[in-house]
Amino acid sequence: MTRHLQDLLAASADRHADRPALVGADETLTYAELDAAVNRVAHVLLAHGLTPGARVCVLAEKAPWTVAALIGTLRAGGAYVPVDPAGPASRVARIVGAAEPEVVLVDAGSRALLDEVLAELPGPPPVVGAIDDAPAAFTRADLLAAPADAPAAAPADLAHLLFTSGSTGAPKGVMITHDTVLAFVDWALRHFGAKPGDRISGHPPLHFDLSTFDIYATLAAGAELHLVPASLGIDPRGTASFIRDRALTQWFSVPSVLTYLARFDAVAQDDFPALERLLWCGEVLPTPVLAHWMRRLPHVRFTNLYGPTEATIASSYFDVPEVPADETLPVPIGRACDGEELHVLDEAMAPVPAGEMGELWIGGAGLSPGYWRDPEKTAAAFRADPVAGERLYRTGDLARADVDGVVHFLGRADSQIKSRGYRIELGEIEAALATVAGIRECAVVGVDTGGFEGTTICCAYSVAEGHELPPTELRSAVAELVPRYMVPARWAELDDLPHNVNGKIDRPALRERFTPAGAATGGR
Structure with a gap:
């Protein structure tokens, strides 16, 4: 029998008619x-x-x-x-x-x-x-x-x-499609064990694909979905109070929300006693921020989810087993969810050996049919494996699989730049910056400023409350962590980094800030 997303609600309404399903502000x-x-x-x-x-x-x-x-x-x-x-x-x-x-x-x-x-x-x-x-x-x-x-x-x-x-x-x-969402929801219910009476966050906006998981996994489980007001997006202490007051058992958001709560010290030791699991997806969560959360909430299970919209919500997961011992190493994106496949391929779409970098392609049950009324874009992004003929999606992300089959995200293919003859992955610089005391949030972008170096490395950052971190001091700290050629040449200390509608750092806006026309707004 063919299943559809609306059937999840109908089944739970039969079993849990009087239980709360959706909890809004009023x-x-x-x-x-x-x-x-x-x-x-x-x-x-x-x-x-x-x-x-x-x-x-x-x-x-x-x-x-x-x-x-x-x-x-x-x-x-x-x-x-x-x-x-x-x-x-x-x-x-x-x-x-x-x-x-x-x-x-x-x-x-x-x-x-x-x-x-x-x-x-x-x-x-x-x-x-x-x-x-x-x-x-x-x-x-x-x-x-x-x-x-x-x-x-x-x-x-x-x-x-x-x-x-x-x-x-x-x-x-x-x-x-219905079947791509159902494939992920079925896996997630098995993996996370959501159940009737669970109180689950609904943090992302409804036009962001993470909300699809919140809605349909909650309804399938007979749990409660607590819709997080958009106004809390810039209120870390208000967000912490929401988690605490609603006694949420699951929190799911983009990493920038977790970073804000950590940098503003909004989470107390052993806070949120009802919380069972904390999930994030959408971009890299700095390892020092994760370690902060894991030390504060030792009773909580932490999971990194990875996947583009084109592969429906998420395609891989990594359950973090313990507080990371080395906070300079990023958290893996892990293994494929059931029914999904991760392939690290070279430019000819051939698999690369374990440990080597390649481009990440996704196959399996979560793949979208493509882009709405745009066969040209669809054909460019979704291609057939030249050997098996399986349909794959080109993520544009760089990755490597270790000898145990665990996949590690290495950044965007388009975030790898060449500066002064060196090939540089900007995510490596961000990982180093995230370890510097006083950093609240940071992002590194490459900007073609017409100089001899090719692409100029630029860093924008914000500082945690109670700290002062001028660019000269930050530059010195980073110089001890990365080679000289990877130290950003231009800096901008901002009150807050710009974010797009999905809560991710708005990197195009930052690049614009560092162009000659935008330099007067804060580039140094």
């Missing part, structure tokens, strides 16, 4: 209430003409009824497109225009943005529905008046589109 839905809300959304979408496989854009803040709108789209036989309500109108317009939705669901806080977006789009506008009381073709009142039973609708293979940044500046839509 609203909680039980499993029975969430299942009914999903059905009501589906009925109203169908009544307004949603056709099988059609897209529904959801432009709304993270809240219980927003999650119900996503799953209700699936139950109506459509595919949802979560859109960042904090995004600039021009980017939102490109995403909505590319998705060509039949319906856009919006909340009151995003209605003005949607009006601006729709004014930019050609052709007939989509139906606009509101998940609250914003002016629209239908509102929360209409949803609450709709039937609460499941409608008869054939589910589509495509579950949702997630738009990520493209190298050309235009967002590219990654197609995510």
Whole structure:
């Protein structure tokens, strides 16, 4: 029997009707209430003409009824497109225009943005529905008046589109199917052991693929998903209080959140007694930060997850067995999740020997069908293994597999630069910087400044409370950790490093800061 993501909710609603499913800032839905809300959304979408496989854009803040709108789209036989309500109108317009939705669901806080977006789009506008009381073709009142039973609708293979940044500046839509998400959720439930009554964080924004794991693994387990307010993203002590007050059993976020909490010393010794597991994904977590967390929370299990959106949530994992003895060594990305495959290949797509660096390719159950209506980009990123013929995704990451088969991330292929004749991996410099006392957050970028050295190594950093760390002092500290040719030539001490909408360090913005036009804003 074919399974679909909305079936996970239906099964848990049968078993755990009165248990909390979604806990928002001021609203909680039980499993029975969430299942009914999903059905009501589906009925109203169908009544307004949603056709099988059609897209529904959801432009709304993270809240219980927003999650119900996503799953209700699936139950109506459509595919949802979560859109960042904090995004600039021009980017939102490109995403909505590319998705060509039949319906856009919006909340009151995003209605003005949607009006601006729709004014930019050609052709007939989509139906606009509101998940609250914003002016629209239908509102929360209409949803609450709709039937609460499941409608008869054939589910589509495509579950949702997630738009990520493209190298050309235009967002590219990654197609995510039901079976790719289910493959990861099934593995994660077995590996992490989530169960009814668990209280799981919902930290990432809904347009970020990590939220897919939060939603569907939680619902499959019959657990509680506690939606973390976006306002806590820049409030480390508030975030720590949220974990503590909600007695969360699982926390999952990008590493920058963990770095902020550590640098602001927001986590006490033996804090968060209910917490059982802490997971991160999306970028490298500095090993000193991990060691800080592991020493503070010896009762917690720590897992590094790795994987691009194109391979659905995550493709590999590494359970950290103990506090790292050497904090200068990065944490491995580990082994492939069940049904996934990691291949370290050379330029001819042939396997490299253990211990040697190559480019990381991913195969297996999590692979996306490709990019939405872009066969050229799809063909460039997804290729057939020349020997086995298996479809693989080219990550653009550099890696090596050790003799035990554990894979180690070595940085981006495009972050390896050549300066003064040397080939340099910028991630190695960042790892060294992260060990310097007083550093709160740092990033190293390569910038072509037209000098003789080819590419100039530039470092931006922020300093922890109670510390002073001028560039000259930091330069001296790093010079003791890396060769002279790897010491950054230009420095910028910032109050906070820029981050993109997914919480990752915004490296293009940092490169811009170090260009001649941006030098006056802080480069030294």
